[in-house]
Amino acid sequence: MELRHLRYFVAVAAEGSLTRAAERLHLTQPSLSRQIRQLERDVGAPLLERAATGTTLTPAGVALHAHAVLLLRLADATRDTAHAAAGQTREVVDIGIPPGLSTDWLLPALAGIDAAVPHAAVTLTEASSTEQLEMVRAGRLDLGLVHEQPLGGLRGARLFAQPFGVAVRPGHALADGPACRLRELDGVRILAHGSQQVPVAHDRLVLAAHDAGAVPRWQFAQFAEHALACAEATKADAVLLTEHSATRLLTSWPWRPLVEPELELVTWLAWQRSTRTVVAEVAEELIGLGRTP
Known part of the structure; x- marks a missing residue:
């Protein structure tokens, strides 16, 4: 028994006609009839009374219909929940900030990241430039906002002075x-x-x-x-x-x-040469926003 067979059966019950249900489901009537017969074989009992004026449910059909509607609702809810969760999945991007960094620049920058890279979940760590560069090299920070030009194999971009x-x-x-x-x-x-x-x-x-x-x-x-x-x-x-x-x-x-x-006092952005796509996207946004402190 498959969910699509139950959907076809519920559609026929709602329309009271194989012809109208086939039109609603964008199927041919012979194809829909075969699907219903397959469901009846799986259940082991006839589900529809067929007549020239349409179809009605047999006692077995009435019993199955109640369970089929519930199962289909649960299936739809499960799919919608999974889809919503997939749409909300965000990757964490750890950014270091130096003490004293202007909130007049930082807060709009965070808002800009949220708008431009909505799949990034930013976390902030306050640390000195020396500490940040060590953490970026060790992979404990994705990006660092530092007051010295990044060297030693790191990528760097001047943001503002x-x-x-x-x-x-x-x-x-x-x-x-x-x-x-x-x-x-x-x-x-x-x-x-x-x-x-x-x-x-x-x-x-x-x-x-x-x-x-x-x-x-x-x-x-x-x-x-x-x-x-x-x-x-x-x-x-x-x-x-x-x-x-x-x-x-x-x-x-x-x-x-x-x-x-x-x-x-120059502020630079530092990050590893090989990094995740979301980190590169956040870095690009910060570079664009960093023209003015």
Whole structure:
């Protein structure tokens, strides 16, 4: 006994006619008659009374009809459930994000991924650039948003850059003015991220200060959310940060962009050269969205 035989039988019962049921099912009447006879052989009893005016159900047909309708409903529900589940299947894509990444960029980026790659289920892991690159190489992250150009066999794409500046302690002489020249930091106690947290930016900053003839009193530390506490602990006159981080973490400290030369914090996307299709699709979307921070 097959489900299609039950569907044919239920259609004949509903129409009360083999001819009308055949038209509804897009079958020829002889073909439908053969299918019904096969069902009767499987059941071992006649199911229809055939007459010139149409068909009626035999007692065996009445009994089978009730079960057939229930079975067909269950079969349809099972198919619809499986189809819906298949349509909702999403692949997890693990993305690393650095501390302090602007939510003004991150939240629209996540919305863009959801719209462009609906079969991707994104999870986020906050970690430093160094930690992220290690995790991407080890396969524990699919994508990393890092502040140094990915090397060592990884693929990389530049997303955007944000200018570095200094958040200056209120009342300090550097607090006035639209910008701060790097040589003005000579002798100033500056809190900056340590080399383990942002290695490339750290090295570039020290070299740029040397080239500008400035010798700041560097106070290197690893910090993310507690910039103010670290500044107070080190008695720093200024903290080297992007404007977004300064506005969020040091609300009462004026922020001044660094000039002569300008210094930028670049955000890169890193991923393995061989990866899943969904990861490549998310990477492509992020690259497209990363033109503006």
